[in-house]
Amino acid sequence: MGVLLRVGRWNRCSGVAGVALWMLLVRSDAAPVSYTREVAPILDRSCAACHQPVKLKGGLDLTTFAALSNGGKHGPALVARAPATSKVITQVKGLKPEMPPEGKPLTVPEVATLERWIAEGAVDDTPATSARAAGPVRYDSRPVITSLAWSPDGATLAVPGNGEVFLVSVDGYERRFRLRGAAARVESVQFSPDGRILAVAGGTPSRFGELQFWKIATGELERSIRVGGDSVFGVNWSPDGTRVAVGGADRTVRVFEVSSGLELVRFDQHTDWVFGACFTLDGTRVISASRDKTMKLIDAASGQLIDEICRPNEPLLGILRVPHEDVVAGLGGEYRIRVYKALAKPDNNDPNADPNSVREYDGFEGGMTAAAYSPDGKWIATAGATAGEVRVHDAKSGGRKATLRDHEGVVYGIAFSPDGMRLATAGFEGLVRVFQWEKEHLTAVFAPAGEIVDAAR
Secondary structure, X not given: OHHHHHXXXXXXXXXXXXXXXXXXXXXXXXXXXXXXXXXXHHHHHHOOOOEEOOEEHHHOOOOOHHHHHHOEOOEOOOOOOXXXXXXXXXXXXXXXXXXXXXXXXXXXXXXXXXXXXXXXOOXXXXXXXXXXXXXXXXXXXXXXXXXXXXXXXXXXXXXXXXXXXXXEEOOXXXXXXXXXXXXXXXXXXXXXXXXXEEEEEEEEOOOEEEEEEEEOOOOOEEEEEXXXXXXXXXXXXXXXXXXXXXXXXXXXXXXXXXXXXXEEEEEOOOOOOEEEEEEOOOOOEEEEEEOOOOEEEEEOOOOOEEEEOOXXXXXXXXXXXXXXXXXXXXXXXXXXXXXXXXXOOOOOOOOOOOOOEEEXXXXXXXXXXXXXXXXXXXXXXXXXXXXXXXEEEEOOOOOEEEEEOOOXXXXXXXXXXXXXXXXXXXXXXXOEEEEEHHHOEEXXXXXXXXXXXXXXX
């Protein structure tokens, strides 16, 4: 009988108002709308590009509940239990909504979700771990370092900590900035091709993913983008520095325009976590690597699948492109690194064939944990579950050139200097080591988190 009543009510309504009312009715017996899981992703996707700390259009920040509650130059953005008079609703609702001024308008179900949340009292359920905290992180032990990046000018190393990134000057290995976002974890970092911006990918697991873009010269946050409901991994810039691609624990591949924060592509044809994505040399295609054992070649404009470029062998925990070539390397989660042409496979009816395969490198029992190519593409450094060891191979022949054994624990981050002469490594022990790798000579060791404080203080 309840369903019949709702259908009848729907029949007497029309357009957007009718759909919104229907959404409110069918959810009347459901759990309250969650700000963190339902409202914040809508605002981040459609509104935060113009309403965030660095770009406060109308003086309004929509990146946190607290900022939303403060309103902007034109007064409160919402009135609890009064969606009809709340600006955050009136601006996005109707046949020709005023907001967002560019891109796709909010869908009818999205507007209905915002309306119901406000009608229920606009409750804030933001967990303490996802709020952008003031002040520096205090450490009672060295943080595990999940990634490394060396700036194109050779002057700076980017080193993740717990929910933050340290920018460290290579001259003396002193910290320049601590970059702290909303995410509890940082999964990967990469400098833009011109070295002006650092892209940071991570998230608070099972709550949200976050992309951050930081100005290297000043340490200021240029843009933060909330991405879905789980962490994002393996951020990579397009060759022209206008876009980034990431993989996600939600099994998606996404491409974002950096200047606007707009999501340009969302690809959802993987069946397991996607640990990274990178662009081809001309930026027209994206290659992703997933725990579902596939690398997929995707059109970077339309988001359409072009092909799976490799035969499934083992779960893939990362991807990197060979400099100056449309060739990619996938990090095997069980054993080795395999290299493939970033091309659609030629017609072949043999299911056991792997026509795009180029080469393989010595593996690590238990799987790969990190890899990096030298800037000229001549060398590849690899690390795996075998604790304490990093290997450098000739990228063409696969022959081993050096073995670096000074680490304690597994290595998760590797980065060559721009001249290819030095190699930085880091991981479980929370220390960064810098080598003259051809001589297998350790030249520096430093702890980016600095002084370790007693947790009892």
